[in-house]
Amino acid sequence: MPDIPEDPTTGPSGHPQAPDPAGPVPARDATRVFAGYRELLFSIVYNLLGNVADTEDVLQDTWLSWAARHRDPAAGEIENRRAYLVRIAVNHALARQSAIRRRRETYVGPWLPEPLVSGDPPDPAEPALRAESVSMALLVVLETLTPLERAVFVLHEVFGYAHPEIAGILGRTPAAVRQLSHRAREHVHARRPRYQADPRVQRQATERFLAAALGGDLDALLRILAPDVTMWTDGGGKARASVLRPVQGRDRVARMIVGVTSRAPEELEVRYRTVNGDPSAVLFADDSPFAVMVIDLTPDGEQVRGIYTVTNPDKLSRVPDGAEPPAAAEPPSEDPGGQAP
Template sequence: MISTSVGTDALGPFAEHRRLLFATAYRMLGSVSDAEDILQDAWLTWSRAGRGEVRSPKAYLVRTVTNLALNRLASAAATRESYVGPWLPEPLLTSPDIADETELSESVSMAMLVVLETLGPVERAVFVLREVFGYSHAEIADVLERPEATVRQIAHRARAHVQARRPRYDTDAAERDQVTRSFIAACRGGDLNAVMELLAPDVTSWSDGGGKVAAARRPLHSPGHVARWMLGVLAKPGREALEFRPATINGEQSLIFTVDDRPIGALCYDLLDGRIHSLRFQVNPDKLSGLRRPGLGV
């Protein structure tokens, strides 16, 4: 929790830019909890700064958050090497309105965050600042304290890397809503054939349990394998209290799983040619804080 004890003069600029700061940290880290930690550290840095010497509070705060996130990415690399099973970004409840802002929605989608994980820390920072928030190469050079020519090279390399890996998927909201509801009905009914019909022939499913809860530790492929695994999980004893419903997660209609109104997981997926192509189940209880507090800036 960010304290306001230092007074409203310090809180004002920080509060004004908080959505941007969270959005930057979240896209760089793919973690709601880490992004909030970064904002707490940035607040402490800002509250102690000699603000009379700060010409642009926004530039100062973005620089602080970016560099704190770079440090966090470096320390997270070793942790992820020993992570149990697939590592997926943390899901984040977002406003349904974000889906109307195509570029913003795509930049925070689970599919894009997965692609950003394949960039190096500095490449990721440059890509986020340049491609998502429209910072100039000169502004990014100032943030990262690197020559502008170097930043231009990094930006070009990062853009090409992302473009080569950017997933192709359908963005029609009405079609996605129909597929989502059909998928829910098929899963609730335990209808294997109906579930398989909704899956693309080359579908892949990833599950992130982090070793904390049961989850598939390797990606699953093909409609048969994916559908049987999902229905098998839903049929396990104790699943009677499980509810799942549509929710806007990372800018797209997805599914949230609850027990007694408590989030226990999320499913984000890509839709391609009217069928579900990639499924990403996040069930690690340590990575669900973004499903409990909607309205965080993205």
């Protein structure tokens, strides 16, 4: 990824950001500045935590820290507001990691990130940075890193921050950050070689897979599944047919899919959506989200090597039904001491 642009009005990937001149921020402008960087902060923190509720909590903590900073008459100037806010958000996210890990130790069955679902194609009004979240498959791999390794990987590989910038954010030396980055990159690439599936191929493969799965066509499933395919099903113990561990191997996965779909609601409706940046599918039953299904393809795009199915109703509560355009965001509060924008 390229380094963060020098132009303070342009964020990672060239998306517009709020102006970021050096110097103190008047209290009346604190809300405007925070709101200008909110989507960048959301995207970074979500990629560190994989959960929307935790991400929103971290943004609230970040806002409170930012507002308190601007109520302090003794506070000095902020040379780079974007860097300052990213540092606060990342460190709040790292501080929550212990509680999150303890919570996941008691989670029933495999844990998957909460899906970020948008239209297909994505609605132009949707926040661009949020739509560019890393794939579900990569987020699963990132769960195997230490919190610091993950922070370095996300900031460097996804958002293009240079190692010296990350060192300032994390309070580590550049040499230590480079070591963390090297270790994280090797770990990730060993488990998920870097490639990007063509969106058209991904959509066609998703359609073929669902046709075979929902039709109970075992032979077709055996053809489309890779020999070493793995299926994760995150029901959180709250959905029917929750599986307590990932299922591996073509034959086992195919037979499990046929068994599960035979017990699924009869009137399932498939709506194709973009999930964490990938063309995917959302299954609805009685106009309520029943499951989000994301597939990961082999590098040649011919077979499915990973299936990620989220059926936990808690993780589907924010899935849009597509019937109405997304509601416009409420204007931010003018009170820097109130709720986060």
